[in-house]
């Protein structure tokens with residue numbers, strides 16, 4: 001189990017123990033975090049799982065694949081902290097990761 005903190009569009013934060021091997025998106029869905037809809041179920045085809053990662057975590061996450069970058073271009077206000085949460089696998093190295101959910105996804 002790895003602790004992931006989700007900050008919703010209202011600034012409420014929730015820290016959850018997510019099973020390793022799940023994605024950050026799946027951890028949110030299983031725990032009813034608002035704002036991560038994951039319409040495509042993790043297929044990198046919707047961008048409704050878009051999150052912003054805290055700066056100190058940017059380099060610790062697995063690198064983006066080309067498809068993720070393309071899909072993020074279609075997300076709401078992407079920036080250099082943007083990731084698709086369905087593409088980030090939870091592991092011990094991510095313990096303490098904090099992600100926030102864009103306002104528009106509320």
Ligand code: FES
Pocket residue numbers: 025037038039040041042043044045046047048049050071084085086087
């Ligand atoms: S769930 Fe659709 S892109 Fe992540």
